[in-house]
Amino acid sequence: MEENRKYPRVRTGYQVRLTHRQYGYWVGSVANMSEGGIFVAELRPSEFTLGLEIDAAILGEGWDKGLPALRMKVIRIEEKGIALAFVEPDYPLWDSGKLSESTQSPNQ
Known part of the structure; x- marks a missing residue:
């Protein structure tokens, strides 16, 4: 079978807490993640x-607990779990014009 994925997947041992203000929260296992999103198992896809x-707040050893939750959207539902894609914010998360020369890599 030909691989059509845009980003390579990495298997992880992380947990994830999914929160929706109307529906509450769920906790599942991140089966794999990529630059485009994550696949979450061990929850009820229905x-x-x-x-x-x-x-989505990633939980686990080695993940920065100070990072904010990531905004994600359900893009696929399977019997084994759900696929979530990162949602692009309507605003920039940082302003590259405000980087000082001291914070830029010396190789640039």
Whole structure:
């Protein structure tokens, strides 16, 4: 079978807490992650709908606990779990014009 994925997947041992202000929260296992999103197992896929936007907080050893939850959208529902894609914010998360020369890599 030909691989059509845009980003390579990495298997992880992380947990994730998915939160929706109306529906509450769920905790599942991150089966794999990529630059485009994550696949979450160990939850009931029937509780999700395509297009549902949720906040995802990654939990586990080695993950920065100070990072904010990631805004994600359900893009695929399978018997084994759900696929979530990162949602692009409507605003920039940082302003590259405000980087000082001291924070830029010396190789630039």
